Amino acid sequence: MRRRAPSEFMKKEHKRNSIVIRLAGxxxxxxxxxxxxxxxxxxxxxxxxxxxxxxxxxxxAPAGSTFGVSAYQMNLGGGPITxxxxxxxxxxxxxxxxxxxxxPLLEPGGLILLNSDSFTTRNLVKAGYANDPRxxxxxxSYQLVATEISSLNLEAIKDFGLSKSDGGRxxxxxxxxxxxxxxxxxLQLIVDWIQRKFADQPVFRDANIAALHSGHAFGETAELSAxxxxxxxxxxxxxxxEYRGISGAEALSLGIAAAGELADRNIxxxxxxxxxxxxxxxxxxQLGELGVGTFQAEDEIAAICAAIGASYGxxxxxxxxxxxxxxxxxxxxxxxxxxxxxxxxxxxxxxxxSTGLPTKTEQSDLYQAIYGxxxxxxxxxxxxxSPGDCFYVAIEAVRIALRHMTPVILLTDGFLSNAAEPWxxxxxxxxxxxxxxxxPTVDTERESQALxxxxxxxxxxxPWVAPGMPxxxxxxxxxxxxxxxGHISYDAQNHQLxxxxxAAKVAxxxxxxxxxxxxxxxxxxxxxxxxxxxxYGPIFQAVRRAQQEGLAVSFSHLRHLNPMPANLAxxxxxxxxxxxxxxNMGQLSTLLRDKLGANPITYCKVSGQPLTINEVEQxxxxxxxxxxxxxx
Amino acid sequence: xxxxxxxxxxxxxxxxRWCPGCGDYAILKTVTKALADAGAKRENTAFISGIGCxxxxxxxxxxxxxxxxxxxxxxxxxxxxxxxxVLDVWVVTGDGDGLSIGGNHLLHxxxxxxxxxxxxxxxxxxxxxxxxxxxxxxxxxRTPSSPRGSLDTQLSAGAFALGAGAHFFARAIDTDKKGxxxxxxxxxxxxxxxxxxxxxxxxxxNDNVFGAFTDKATAADAQxxxxxxxxxxxxxxxxxxxxxxxxxxxxxxxxxxxxxxxVMRHDAHNKILAQMLIELNxxxxxxxxxxxxxxxxxxxxxxxxxxxxxxTGKVADALRRTNTWTVT
Numbered sequence: 001m002r003r004r005a006p007s008e009f010m011k012k013e014h015k016r017n018s019i020v021i022r023l024a025g026x027x028x029x030x031x032x033x034x035x036x037x038x039x040x041x042x043x044x045x046x047x048x049x050x051x052x053x054x055x056x057x058x059x060x061a062p063a064g065s066t067f068g069v070s071a072y073q074m075n076l077g078g079g080p081i082t083x084x085x086x087x088x089x090x091x092x093x094x095x096x097x098x099x100x101x102x103x104p105l106l107e108p109g110g111l112i113l114l115n116s117d118s119f120t121t122r123n124l125v126k127a128g129y130a131n132d133p134r135x136x137x138x139x140x141s142y143q144l145v146a147t148e149i150s151s152l153n154l155e156a157i158k159d160f161g162l163s164k165s166d167g168g169r170x171x172x173x174x175x176x177x178x179x180x181x182x183x184x185x186x187l188q189l190i191v192d193w194i195q196r197k198f199a200d201q202p203v204f205r206d207a208n209i210a211a212l213h214s215g216h217a218f219g220e221t222a223e224l225s226a227x228x229x230x231x232x233x234x235x236x237x238x239x240x241x242e243y244r245g246i247s248g249a250e251a252l253s254l255g256i257a258a259a260g261e262l263a264d265r266n267i268x269x270x271x272x273x274x275x276x277x278x279x280x281x282x283x284x285x286q287l288g289e290l291g292v293g294t295f296q297a298e299d300e301i302a303a304i305c306a307a308i309g310a311s312y313g314x315x316x317x318x319x320x321x322x323x324x325x326x327x328x329x330x331x332x333x334x335x336x337x338x339x340x341x342x343x344x345x346x347x348x349x350x351x352x353x354s355t356g357l358p359t360k361t362e363q364s365d366l367y368q369a370i371y372g373x374x375x376x377x378x379x380x381x382x383x384x385x386s387p388g389d390c391f392y393v394a395i396e397a398v399r400i401a402l403r404h405m406t407p408v409i410l411l412t413d414g415f416l417s418n419a420a421e422p423w424x425x426x427x428x429x430x431x432x433x434x435x436x437x438x439x440p441t442v443d444t445e446r447e448s449q450a451l452x453x454x455x456x457x458x459x460x461x462x463p464w465v466a467p468g469m470p471x472x473x474x475x476x477x478x479x480x481x482x483x484x485x486g487h488i489s490y491d492a493q494n495h496q497l498x499x500x501x502x503a504a505k506v507a508x509x510x511x512x513x514x515x516x517x518x519x520x521x522x523x524x525x526x527x528x529x530x531x532x533x534x535x536y537g538p539i540f541q542a543v544r545r546a547q548q549e550g551l552a553v554s555f556s557h558l559r560h561l562n563p564m565p566a567n568l569a570x571x572x573x574x575x576x577x578x579x580x581x582x583x584n585m586g587q588l589s590t591l592l593r594d595k596l597g598a599n600p601i602t603y604c605k606v607s608g609q610p611l612t613i614n615e616v617e618q619x620x621x622x623x624x625x626x627x628x629x630x631x632x
Numbered sequence: 633x634x635x636x637x638x639x640x641x642x643x644x645x646x647x648x649r650w651c652p653g654c655g656d657y658a659i660l661k662t663v664t665k666a667l668a669d670a671g672a673k674r675e676n677t678a679f680i681s682g683i684g685c686x687x688x689x690x691x692x693x694x695x696x697x698x699x700x701x702x703x704x705x706x707x708x709x710x711x712x713x714x715x716x717x718v719l720d721v722w723v724v725t726g727d728g729d730g731l732s733i734g735g736n737h738l739l740h741x742x743x744x745x746x747x748x749x750x751x752x753x754x755x756x757x758x759x760x761x762x763x764x765x766x767x768x769x770x771x772x773x774r775t776p777s778s779p780r781g782s783l784d785t786q787l788s789a790g791a792f793a794l795g796a797g798a799h800f801f802a803r804a805i806d807t808d809k810k811g812x813x814x815x816x817x818x819x820x821x822x823x824x825x826x827x828x829x830x831x832x833x834x835x836x837x838n839d840n841v842f843g844a845f846t847d848k849a850t851a852a853d854a855q856x857x858x859x860x861x862x863x864x865x866x867x868x869x870x871x872x873x874x875x876x877x878x879x880x881x882x883x884x885x886x887x888x889x890x891x892x893x894x895v896m897r898h899d900a901h902n903k904i905l906a907q908m909l910i911e912l913n914x915x916x917x918x919x920x921x922x923x924x925x926x927x928x929x930x931x932x933x934x935x936x937x938x939x940x941x942x943x944t945g946k947v948a949d950a951l952r953r954t955n956t957w958t959v960t
Contacts, residue, residue: 044957189955244956258947266941268715289945293933295714298740302707305700305737309680309711312698313719315941317711335701425956428948467696467712467719470675475644475691477699478683487646488691 014231018077020085021179024102025094026063027056027070030172035072036420037176037193041185043245043422048079048236050537051420052610057275057359064118064126069101078234082386082537084419086612092175094118094149096127103139111143111229113178115171117150145228147218149175156214157207170204170211177215182230187216239424246423248387248416252346253283255394257290259344260316262395263402263434266291268310269318270303275358276414277322277348300328304345308332311341314466316398320346322414323365324355330373333407337377337502339476340453340462342401342408342436344394349413351608360608361415363533364584369409370562370591376499378506380404381562383411385536388423390416393559395431402436403512404505405461411561413583415610416534437461442471449474453486459512460505509563516565520544521554524574527624530600532558532588535581535611542616550627553620561591569596577601579623581616639664642674644694650685655806655832659753660692662809666816667695677720680709682729685760686753686832689724703734706741709748715941717930720820723750727768728758731787735767738827742798745824746929752789752827753806755834756841763837775837789829790910790921794903800826801906802920805846806833811857811918818920824928845916856912858919860900863888866915883908885915 021038025031032053042049054071061068075085087107093099095118106112114134124132133139134146153174154167162170173194180187191209198205222228246254260267269284269292271277285294297303300321307317321329326347336343349365351357369381380400384393393410401408440451440463452474455462465472474486482489483497520543521528531539536557543555556571558564572578572592578600580589586602593599603619605611642664650656667677677695681687683702690697700708705723713721730738730752741748757775758764765773765782768789772781793801800822804812812830819826831842840846845854852868864874865888873888873895888895899905906922934941 040955044955046957046959238959240959242952242956242958244951244954254947254951257950261943261947266715266943268711270711287945287950289943290947290950291941291943293714293941295711295933297707297710298736301704302710302737302740305704305707306711306714308700309698309708309713310715311711312708313712313715315715331701332704339698425951428946466716467678468676468716470673473674473694473696475646475697475699477690477697478701479699 017234020075020088021090022073022088023092024071024098029094031070034172034176042076046235047076048081049076050081050084052084053418064123066097069098079236082540086614096123100127114146115149116146117148157210160207170207173208174211174215177212178219181216181219242425243422247420248390249279251390255391257287259395259398266315268293268315270295270306271320272300272303274322274325276417277320280320300325304329304332318344322348322350323352334377335478336407340405346410348417357608361413362583366587380509381409383533387421399434404459413534437463439465448472449486510566513560515567519555526626527553527577528575529555529579538611538613541613546620551624552626572598637668639668642667646691653835658807662812679722680705681724684726684729686726706737721748727754727766732767739796742796744929745799749819750827752829753832755832757838759834793827799824799924799926801922803829803918805831856915856917858898863895
């Protein structure tokens with residue numbers, strides 16, 4: 001074992017408010033599993049946290065290649081932790097490629113834990129290193145701990161009779177054991193999990209447990225020589241209550257199921273596999289007992305059409321995809337608008353255009369959601385801000401769909417789907433039930449066709465009438481229909497009335513949504529930072545830091561993008577400047593100009609990576625002109 | 633008042649907008665009669681269509697009806713059937729809607745064997761868009777989009793269906809009330825996806841395209857009316873029959889009076905025979921060409937799928953199906 005560069009890490013116990021850890025290795029190294037288990041242990045330990053898995057598009061890229069590096073970043077500490085952190089302070093690198101890719105991100109003076117067994121000439125060449133970075137001095141400004149993780153792991157499990165390659169797969173647990181020691185965690189939680197997960201594979205189960213213990217014991221031994229630092233990270237003062245760790249995809253799936261429970265309707269979720277939306281299908285496929293059915297359709301179009309068929313039949317139809325798939329669903333969305341049927345469409349946004357960056361994150365489908373249909377075809381649009389928020393946004397989206405009898409688009413993104421955080425469990429009894437527009441009473445004096453299109457004057461939602469209901473047979477479809485009789489109509493004046501009705505219906509959603517509020521800072525002033533979607537975390541932290549530096553800056557974050565809250569225009573007018581940071585080329589800014597006549601300052605970033613706190617903070621510094629007059 | 637419904641009860645007040653003389657009128661009449669004969673309930677019957685002349689059909693049937701978008705009717709109908717399997721769900725489509733823009737959905741619907749009754753109105757032309765060639769047009773068809781004749785090979789609905797793994801395929805002629813009626817009855821009884829190809833005459837853009845076997849004068853010699861288990865005979869006096877030539881693996885037309893013992897009986901469960909019947913040019917095979925029982929998708933979806941769409945669990949419990957901790 002080698003180590004370098006004595007630094008502050010030499011002190012045995014490092015007290016810190018928070019720390020950012022990045023685990024990186026080959027796709028097959030089990031980095032994501034190791035990360036998610038470390039997150040579970042972090043949650044139980046009482047730290048607030050936020051995680052960000054960053055994996056390649058290839059399932060198993062060639063071993064040792066830089067493009068095949070899979071990483072898991074986690075920020076943990078005393079909260080509120082709202083992002084996975086800008087620069088890691090601890091890097092665990094399983095091979096030279098992982099080091100090469102992650103090093104530019106690492107904070108100067110950070111700790112690097114290397115698997116020195118993987119630093120072979122072959123792997124160094126594959127990673128593009130002409131010389132061994134451990135010898136060239138390029139790691140001198142970091143704390144380097146190089147350990148023979150592969151051999152120590154194999155030694156620990158040699159009695160289990162596993163082949164070298166099978167045994168090698170336990171090294172993520174060996175490394176997790178060491179990490180758990182470094183952060184003073186209880187092993188038992190992970191041991192219990194391994195016992196459940198590998199119940200059917202006793203040899204792997206026992207080998208993984210042995211590897212975990214061995215890594216932990218290695219830390220304890222090393223402690224004697226003070227070679228590896230231990231950290232004492234501040235625990236968080238979360239609000240009292242029952243918590244769990246939750247990813248965006250988990251929260252969204254549970255939110256959809258909860259919407260079904262609240263509406264007392266079953267759910268048919270129809271989708272076609274696509275990255276990064278598929279985890280939602282996988283999660284929902286396990287929620288059968290909550291009245292959720294899943295249908296894997298032959299393509300994106302069939303998926304939304306089957307969901308429309310389900311809504312037509314009286315269940316809550318839901319479909320989900322990512323940008324390219326959403327594009328294919330566009331025509332069918334228009335059908336749902338015209339047929340006045342409820343529908344939830346989830347878009348897990350990814351980098352575009354075209355196939356773009358399937359595993360990377362972006363917010364560039366806002367135009368598509370708001371404007372992207374033929375005809376004057378308005379649709380309500382909402383966006384989730386954090387993994388746990390996906391639960392509530394799903395409920396809200398279904399509530400709107402059923403209240404107004406309209407398709408609703410819910411925007412999330414690749415980052416939110418995979419990111420995780422501790423989450424205060426909701427009390428289902430306190431969430432308002434979801435009402436739907438009841439079927440009308442059969443009236444033999446009147447045509448059922450007209451009864452079915454008799455809209456609620458406040459919401460413009462029509463009665464939800466499904467095949468099987470006697471006396472209410474009717475015809476509907478994509479053709480324009482008469483506003484009263486519901487029969488096909490090509491009448492010029494009627495088309496104007498129907499177009500107005502569809503616009504008024506979506507606009508009426510604003511009457512039911514809460515006014516836009518300020519998250520941080522004063523309600524009027526010099527600079528407002530306005531965000532939407534998954535950029536909540538970095539913007540929140542950046543504004544908080546700027547306020548601590550004494551800058552007069554406020555923060556507001558949009559959930560409802562169409563229609564926007566009724567008071568938003570007034571709220572924006574209370575500030576001299578509005579800064580909108582977005583992971584696109586300025587789409588919300590365009591929307592604010594279009595809908596509110598605002599003139600915001602745009603900060604765009606389209607790199608496939610989440611916004612960092614630092615870059616948002618820099619933007620605040622550039623645009624803020626006054627201070628609050630003292631350190632906050 | 634009798635509870636028995638007649639064909640008239642299945643007819644809406646809507647003014648029909650097909651061209652005068654269109655084959656669709658005859659189909660509509662036979663379908664509404666078949667519904668009445670089968671004792672169908674209007675509220676439990678739904679007609680789902682795509683886009684095209686045929687897809688106007690739901691407006692004229694007094695049941696539930698959904699005129700969807702081009703090619704996607706089978707997908708919408710699939711969602712409906714999944715959420716309410718007791719419904720009688722009919723899909724009305726055409727050669728362009730079902731075999732061109734919607735070919736993928738038809739393929740997968742047939743493969744799944746979900747309980748939809750699909751009526752494919754084949755007139756070998758695009759009618760509503762004013763007469764372009766369709767995937768079932770014969771090569772060389774002259775249309776506004778193919779002034780020198782179309783280039784594409786003709787698609788056979790039957791070969792497509794069998795290739796996709798269909799469990800029911802039948803054929804009928806639009807104006808043939810009896811033939812179409814009996815095929816509709818069989819299609820409705822089949823548990824799973826039934827595909828019925830209806831040779832439908834487009835009087836404006838492709839008039840008499842099926843004349844070779846629909847003209848009254850030649851019909852007896854040009855149509856083979858299949859009955860499961862019965863000898864495959866045709867001709868005015870049933871004097872012709874089909875025999876399997878074991879050397880060429882083809883169906884030969886033989887003199888049925890001379891060699892009745894060589895006339896093959898129709899076996900609707902035999903897929904190889906179905907393939908040969910579909911490929912016949914003259915006579916044209918009509919009736920139920922292929923039928924094979926298999927569990928319909930919606931049944932397995934409900935019995936084997938974990939959900940059964942019954943809410944037995946609580947979200948509050950599902951939220952806690954992982955490690956939780958309490959902050960005090």
